[in-house]
Amino acid sequence: MTRLPLARMAEIADEGARTGTAIAQFTNDHELDVPDAYAVQALSISRRVARGERVVGVKMGLTSRAKMAQVGVDEVIWGRLTDGMLLADGAPLSLGGYVHPRVEPEIAFLIERPLGGRVTAMQAMDAVGAVAAAAEVIDSRYEDFKFALPDVIADNSSSSGIVVGAWCDPSTPIDNLGIALSVDGRNQEVGSSAAILGDPVRSLVEAARMVAEAGLQLEPGWIVLAGGATAAVPLVAGSSYRVTVESLGRVGFTVTE
Ligand code: 0L1
Ligand code: MG
Numbered sequence: 001m002t003r004l005p006l007a008r009m010a011e012i013a014d015e016g017a018r019t020g021t022a023i024a025q026f027t028n029d030h031e032l033d034v035p036d037a038y039a040v041q042a043l044s045i046s047r048r049v050a051r052g053e054r055v056v057g058v059k060m061g062l063t064s065r066a067k068m069a070q071v072g073v074d075e076v077i078w079g080r081l082t083d084g085m086l087l088a089d090g091a092p093l094s095l096g097g098y099v100h101p102r103v104e105p106e107i108a109f110l111i112e113r114p115l116g117g118r119v120t121a122m123q124a125m126d127a128v129g130a131v132a133a134a135a136e137v138i139d140s141r142y143e144d145f146k147f148a149l150p151d152v153i154a155d156n157s158s159s160s161g162i163v164v165g166a167w168c169d170p171s172t173p174i175d176n177l178g179i180a181l182s183v184d185g186r187n188q189e190v191g192s193s194a195a196i197l198g199d200p201v202r203s204l205v206e207a208a209r210m211v212a213e214a215g216l217q218l219e220p221g222w223i224v225l226a227g228g229a230t231a232a233v234p235l236v237a238g239s240s241y242r243v244t245v246e247s248l249g250r251v252g253f254t255v256t257e
Pocket of ligand 2: 059060061062104106136138225227228
């Protein structure tokens with residue numbers, strides 16, 4: 001095992017994401033623990049910001065049993081979202097620029113008041129201005145989709161694309177909503193928002209706690225993705241993907257090539 005400067009790891013992770021090129025798993029050859037992995041993530045996002053992107057929120061990852069089992073990691077993680085990741089609802093999505101993209105159904109929160117630190121579910125919801133159905137396109141940049149916990153954190157928790165549906169009243173109950181992810185009109189994954197830590201609001205509580213550990217808070221106007229409610233599905237050229245969340249509506253896209 002060798003030590004690689006964190007800034008060099010950030011450059012490698014950022015270049016993999018920017019060019020859609022697979023990278024080697026850091027932990028195969030280099031020492032990397034979880035705190036350093038979050039430092040790599042922050043440095044890698046700084047590179048995006050230096051190129052003109054803006055941080056628009058955070059995503060929570062591995063917040064359901066299905067997701068943890070799918071990737072063999074059993075800890076909740078988070079990543080940063082930038083405006084460069086925002087995709088319009090219904091817009092075509094090109095596979096160029098991705099390594100091995102997948103999509104998963106999510107619930108999104110729109111933050112209205114600053115939120116950070118240890119908060120209750122009620123305090124967390126008081127900071128929310130709206131909720132929405134969302135689809136997250138995740139794209140681990142690691143070869144063969146293989147990674148350990150520090151690797152995936154350094155790779156910004158596989159953040160790649162976000163499609164958010166129409167914003168709904170934050171008083172809409174979201175603790176146990178039926179969720180479906182369909183491909184070309186056929187349901188491929190079905191589940192409940194309860195799969196997200198028992199209630200997506202718990203994911204928002206975790207987001208407030210975890211970003212505070214990094215010296216941040218959830219800012220007004222930010223989007224928080226609560227985490228996949230089902231396993232993620234690989235994107236295939238020519239197929240259409242749609243997320244339907246009971247009470248919140250639908251969101252989707254078609255993969256062009
Ligand atoms: O749940 C998540 O959004 C985290 C994704 C990280 C692992 C993966 O790439 O599947
Ligand atoms: Mg996700």
